[in-house]
Amino acid sequence: MAAANQVFIAVIGAGGVGKCFLSQLQALATRRPSPKLTLCYISTSKKALFHDDYAEISIDTALDSLAASSKTPPELSQIIEYLAAAPAKTVLVDNTSSQDVAGKYPLALSRGVSIVTPNKKAFSGSYQLWKDIAIAATASGAKVYHESSVGAGLPVISTLKDLVDTGDKVTKIEGVFSGTMSFLFNSFAPTEGQGGKWSDEVKKAKALGYTEPDPRDDLNGLDVARKLTILARLAGLPVESPSAFPVQSLIPAELESCASGDEFLDKLPQFDSRMEETKAAAEKAGKVVRFVGSIDVAANAVKVGLQEFDRSHPIAALKGSDNIISFYTERYGSNPLIVQGAGAGGDVTAMGVTADLIKVVSQFS
Amino acid sequence: MAAANQVFIAVIGAGGVGKCFLSQLQALATRRPSPKLTLCYISTSKKALFHDDYAEISIDTALDSLAASSKTPPELSQIIEYLAAAPAKTVLVDNTSSQDVAGKYPLALSRGVSIVTPNKKAFSGSYQLWKDIAIAATASGAKVYHESSVGAGLPVISTLKDLVDTGDKVTKIEGVFSGTMSFLFNSFAPTEGQGGKWSDEVKKAKALGYTEPDPRDDLNGLDVARKLTILARLAGLPVESPSAFPVQSLIPAELESCASGDEFLDKLPQFDSRMEETKAAAEKAGKVVRFVGSIDVAANAVKVGLQEFDRSHPIAALKGSDNIISFYTERYGSNPLIVQGAGAGGDVTAMGVTADLIKVVSQFS
Numbered sequence: 193m194a195a196a197n198q199v200f201i202a203v204i205g206a207g208g209v210g211k212c213f214l215s216q217l218q219a220l221a222t223r224r225p226s227p228k229l230t231l232c233y234i235s236t237s238k239k240a241l242f243h244d245d246y247a248e249i250s251i252d253t254a255l256d257s258l259a260a261s262s263k264t265p266p267e268l269s270q271i272i273e274y275l276a277a278a279p280a281k282t283v284l285v286d287n288t289s290s291q292d293v294a295g296k297y298p299l300a301l302s303r304g305v306s307i308v309t310p311n312k313k314a315f316s317g318s319y320q321l322w323k324d325i326a327i328a329a330t331a332s333g334a335k336v337y338h339e340s341s342v343g344a345g346l347p348v349i350s351t352l353k354d355l356v357d358t359g360d361k362v363t364k365i366e367g368v369f370s371g372t373m374s375f376l377f378n379s380f381a382p383t384e385g386q387g388g389k390w391s392d393e394v395k396k397a398k399a400l401g402y403t404e405p406d407p408r409d410d411l412n413g414l415d416v417a418r419k420l421t422i423l424a425r426l427a428g429l430p431v432e433s434p435s436a437f438p439v440q441s442l443i444p445a446e447l448e449s450c451a452s453g454d455e456f457l458d459k460l461p462q463f464d465s466r467m468e469e470t471k472a473a474a475e476k477a478g479k480v481v482r483f484v485g486s487i488d489v490a491a492n493a494v495k496v497g498l499q500e501f502d503r504s505h506p507i508a509a510l511k512g513s514d515n516i517i518s519f520y521t522e523r524y525g526s527n528p529l530i531v532q533g534a535g536a537g538g539d540v541t542a543m544g545v546t547a548d549l550i551k552v553v554s555q556f557s
Numbered sequence: 558m559a560a561a562n563q564v565f566i567a568v569i570g571a572g573g574v575g576k577c578f579l580s581q582l583q584a585l586a587t588r589r590p591s592p593k594l595t596l597c598y599i600s601t602s603k604k605a606l607f608h609d610d611y612a613e614i615s616i617d618t619a620l621d622s623l624a625a626s627s628k629t630p631p632e633l634s635q636i637i638e639y640l641a642a643a644p645a646k647t648v649l650v651d652n653t654s655s656q657d658v659a660g661k662y663p664l665a666l667s668r669g670v671s672i673v674t675p676n677k678k679a680f681s682g683s684y685q686l687w688k689d690i691a692i693a694a695t696a697s698g699a700k701v702y703h704e705s706s707v708g709a710g711l712p713v714i715s716t717l718k719d720l721v722d723t724g725d726k727v728t729k730i731e732g733v734f735s736g737t738m739s740f741l742f743n744s745f746a747p748t749e750g751q752g753g754k755w756s757d758e759v760k761k762a763k764a765l766g767y768t769e770p771d772p773r774d775d776l777n778g779l780d781v782a783r784k785l786t787i788l789a790r791l792a793g794l795p796v797e798s799p800s801a802f803p804v805q806s807l808i809p810a811e812l813e814s815c816a817s818g819d820e821f822l823d824k825l826p827q828f829d830s831r832m833e834e835t836k837a838a839a840e841k842a843g844k845v846v847r848f849v850g851s852i853d854v855a856a857n858a859v860k861v862g863l864q865e866f867d868r869s870h871p872i873a874a875l876k877g878s879d880n881i882i883s884f885y886t887e888r889y890g891s892n893p894l895i896v897q898g899a900g901a902g903g904d905v906t907a908m909g910v911t912a913d914l915i916k917v918v919s920q921f922s
Contacts, residue, residue, distance in 0.1 A: 216723055216724055219724040220722075220723070220724065223724075345719075345723075345888075345894075346894065347712040347715065347716050347719070347896070350712065350715070351712050354710075354712070354908070354912040354915075355908070357585075357911075357912065357915055358581055358585070358710075358907075358908045358911040358912050358915070359581055359584040359585065359588075359911075360908060504874070506871075506874075509869070509871075509874075511892050512891075512892050514892050519898075523710075523899075523902075523904045523905050523908060524898055524899055524905065525899070526877075527876050527877050527879050527898060527899060528898060529710075529711065529896075529897070529898035529899070530895070530896070530897040530898055531712070531894075531895070531896055531897075532894070532895040532896075532897070533884075533889055533892060533893060533894035533895055534888075534889055534890070534892060534894070537888075539888045540888050540889065542723075543719070543720070543723045543725060543888060546722075546723040546724075547719040547722065547723050550719075550722055550723070554920050555919050555920050557922030
């Protein structure tokens with residue numbers, strides 16, 4: 193059973209981020225023997241591994257053991273009751289992007305189970321869910337950390353929280369919030385040189401693994417809209433949902449009904465002239481076009497879409513698939529606080545999750 | 558006496574940062590009634606205010622009450638004993654830049670008093686003091702946070718700690734770590750246009766309040782060397798002291814013995830040709846000169862001084878008195894994680910202190 197100085201960890205999801213997280217968790221548990229981080233539950237959508245007596249699951253063989261397990265995942269509410277009944281504090285690490293799991297956060301928190309996750313869904317879904325999460329966490333004292341829900345491991349959420357918590361007034365947040373969009377526009381409309389055809393860049397991004405399996409899931413702007421929803425809410429705006437403000441989709445209306453991502457990519461070249469015109473218009477003004485999100489706090493205005501920037505602007509000068517987030521605040525004045533770097537990838541996303549876990553565990557007495 | 562859910566706060570120093578901190582503390586205590594943050598001690602180098610029964614000092618009138626106090630500050634060790642005997646957890650907020658106060662951190666921590674501070678001295682002094690602080694904190698469980706010791710409120714220390722704690726390998730840290738140096742070089746060697754004479758820019762910076770009262774305290778590079786010492790140690794290098802690596806001073810040797818900052822400024826124009834040559838050499842190579850610090854972790858090499866950068870480099874493109882810090886790590890690969898923004902000023906420095914205080918208090922059970 194539980195030692196005095198122990199924390200139980202449950203992991204849902206063992207995909208790209210989940211695997212990187214397990215590797216970081218193992219290294220962390222080795223480096224820091226106290227408090228003892230005990231993996232007591234792990235599952236994918238198909239399989240689960242846990243013991244009724246909370247016996248420790250060896251982290252370094254967890255994935256093999258999970259693959260060999262004959263158990264299917266219990267209902268989420270059952271998992272939460274299992275964790276709530278554990279003989280020490282527990283943290284649920286949700287490494288999925290599941291709306292169903294996100295929907296159970298209020299229950300988990302109300303039962304004293306803390307949550308650490310890169311999953312955007314809970315914080316960018318309905319405003320009611322956002323409020324329910326805050327209420328449940330406040331009532332029970334359980335923690336909920338989600339640094340990697342925006343900008344992966346970049347210090348975005350923590351920075352915004354520090355600004356707000358210390359009484360600064362955030363006036364505007366602006367940036368490139370999608371590694372995919374960053375890569376596409378840095379290649380399509382570089383600050384120097386010509387850049388390729390739009391459809392070619394999309395295909396290249398997909399081949400390099402920078403897009404979702406169906407690139408429309410990046411090009412519709414929803415991923416960026418979800419991140420903006422999270423930041424806007426943290427800045428104090430009661431944004432109802434990611435569809436409550438203007439989001440520009442880069443999917444030609446004619447291709448929205450394509451049956452597959454492959455069909456979409458096949459037909460996309462027919463619409464290259466549209467993006468070419470947008471690029472040319474910006475060039476004529478001596479600028480480049482970028483896909484950005486912005487939150488004007490005073491005006492209560494959130495928007496996502498294409499915008500022109502001077503070639504010397506930090507947003508224009510971004511490299512590779514980097515994200516950049518600028519926080520304009522009363523204290524920082526005209527020069528914003530800027531955070532920049534890789535905003536996607538298993539390792540850096542897991543880093544945000546692991547760092548959050550460390551912070552949550554440090555608050556357990 | 559103490560309520561169950563209470564934290565006692567002692568503040569040493571009521572200068573620029575101290576005043577801003579008190580204002581943020583007052584707003585914080587109003588916004589978050591629990592745990593109750595009780596100011597029980599405040600002092601400057603000349604006066605002190607406290608009560609033997611730890612009676613609360615009203616934050617909003619603390620400065621007036623302190624000015625009216627007839628008490629002189631007790632010995633530091635007496636203050637620490639006073640705090641250690643308080644009937645609840647205590648945090649000592651050191652808003653000075655005093656080496657004496659810094660030298661007492663091990664004692665405070667060993668007595669269970671947590672520390673929050675922008676004071677660089679404890680973390681950039683002797684390596685023995687650095688080790689003593691870590692040992693005392695580990696033994697007692699008291700916390701020591703010092704975000705504002707580098708880059709003021711910018712998330713520099715916390716980001717580096719997160720990288721290290723989650724198992725990333727930091728390979729290089731590079732940047733502009735001084736608001737004064739940033740302002741001087743952005744004006745003296747701008748990426749566009751000519752810039753002024755070196756001595757004129759120094760005088761302008763002093764007039765704008767961007768330098769220490771004696772500008773030599775900025776130009777000797779020691780402030781940057783102290784910040785580099787802190788970051789290098791956090792990255793794992795056992796740097797003995799800020800004088801254990803090459804630091805380029807911008808004070809002409811002939812002016813080191815000037816009796817005053819004013820005499821120095823009077824004679825500085827005689828040496829303008831030297832900085833002019835440095836600038837011209839960079840220009841000839843199509844570059845600009847900047848005063849930077851860098852830590853090459855693998856090579857165990859720290860250095861501070863002038864370096865040339867392409868005009869399009871983020872370090873060259875810096876604005877105003879902004880800092881920029883680039884973290885190169887294994888996970889982030891060739892594109893570093895970058896943090897940029899104002900790295901000096903009372904409000905943003907106090908912000909780092911207040912954010913640290915919130916984090917420390919959140920770890921009290």
